[in-house]
Amino acid sequence: MLLEGRKISKRFGGVQALSEVDFHVEAGSITALIGPNGAGKTTLFNIVAGAIKPSSGQTVFEGREITGLPADEICRRGIARTFQIVRPFATMTCLENVLVAAVNRHPRRPRAALEPGARDLLAQVGLADLAGQEARHLNVVQKKLLELARALATEPRLLLLDEVLGGLNTQEILQAVEQIRRLRDRAGITILWIEHVMGAIMQAADRVIVLDQGRVLTAAPPREVVSDPRVIRAYLGE
Numbered sequence: 439m440l441l442e443g444r445k446i447s448k449r450f451g452g453v454q455a456l457s458e459v460d461f462h463v464e465a466g467s468i469t470a471l472i473g474p475n476g477a478g479k480t481t482l483f484n485i486v487a488g489a490i491k492p493s494s495g496q497t498v499f500e501g502r503e504i505t506g507l508p509a510d511e512i513c514r515r516g517i518a519r520t521f522q523i524v525r526p527f528a529t530m531t532c533l534e535n536v537l538v539a540a541v542n543r544h545p546r547r548p549r550a551a552l553e554p555g556a557r558d559l560l561a562q563v564g565l566a567d568l569a570g571q572e573a574r575h576l577n578v579v580q581k582k583l584l585e586l587a588r589a590l591a592t593e594p595r596l597l598l599l600d601e602v603l604g605g606l607n608t609q610e611i612l613q614a615v616e617q618i619r620r621l622r623d624r625a626g627i628t629i630l631w632i633e634h635v636m637g638a639i640m641q642a643a644d645r646v647i648v649l650d651q652g653r654v655l656t657a658a659p660p661r662e663v664v665s666d667p668r669v670i671r672a673y674l675g676e
């Protein structure tokens with residue numbers, strides 16, 4: 439078991455965003471996290487990645503508790519994430535954006551030593567030609583790819599993807615799903631993936647965790663989840 443959440447609760451003022459959520463992610467899996475808007479998906483990511491602290495409960499990564507550790511420490515331990523709203527450093531080039539993440543991972547290595555790896559990552563996501571371009575000039579798809587390259591530059595064993603397919607067309611979705619599969623198959627990176635595009639989840643996910651109103655509704659293989667009446671009622675029905 440790579441990642442485990444035990445009875446995670448989170449309250450924002452009067453809003454109970456998560457209520458005693460138990461979940462796990464198996465090493466080498468592509469695990470999807472789905473559920474209606476406001477279900478608590480991003481909050482769960484924020485807790486795992488150390489952006490916010492849970493009100494109670496524990497997160498355990500590779501057998502060690504990481505609950506409440508600062509985000510940079512969790513990143514160094516091997517968890518990277520992308521954001522639902524992409525936010526690259528706008529006036530830095532693509533290469534510089536990736537280098538910032540690589541330096542975070544290897545603070546003592548000189549920039550020149552990290553540059554080939556950073557260029558290689560840009561090539562992997564299809565942005566090699568835009569290495570010298572400022573991030574603010576990229577389109578939405580390119581910004582998402584840059585976001586992915588930045589996450590990968592921290593050399594994660596677990597990658598948290600937050601709605602990376604939003605705004606992509608059908609062809610781009612197919613390519614992105616292929617890319618996500620490759621990350622798991624070739625680089626051995628475990629994926630926890632918040633997504634609304636059910637077709638993509640059906641194609642790529644081994645297991646789906648369904649959140650609804652801050653609770654786990656079910657966790658099962660995709661085919662079981664899409665035919666589960668509770669999931670249809672809470673989420674898919676619309």
Ligand SMILES: Nc1ncnc2c1ncn2[C@@H]1O[C@H](COP(=O)(O)OP(=O)(O)O)[C@@H](O)[C@H]1O
Pocket residue numbers: 450451453454455473474475476477478479480481482
């Ligand atoms: N920083 C915050 N302050 C107050 N309420 C928040 C905050 N973040 C999330 N919430 C609330 O917590 C609930 C879960 O939100 P979120 O985790 O973003 O859901 P999802 O990603 O599944 O759409 C929502 O009711 C949301 O309004």
Ligand SMILES: [Mg+2]
Pocket residue numbers: 479480481522
């Ligand atoms: Mg969200």
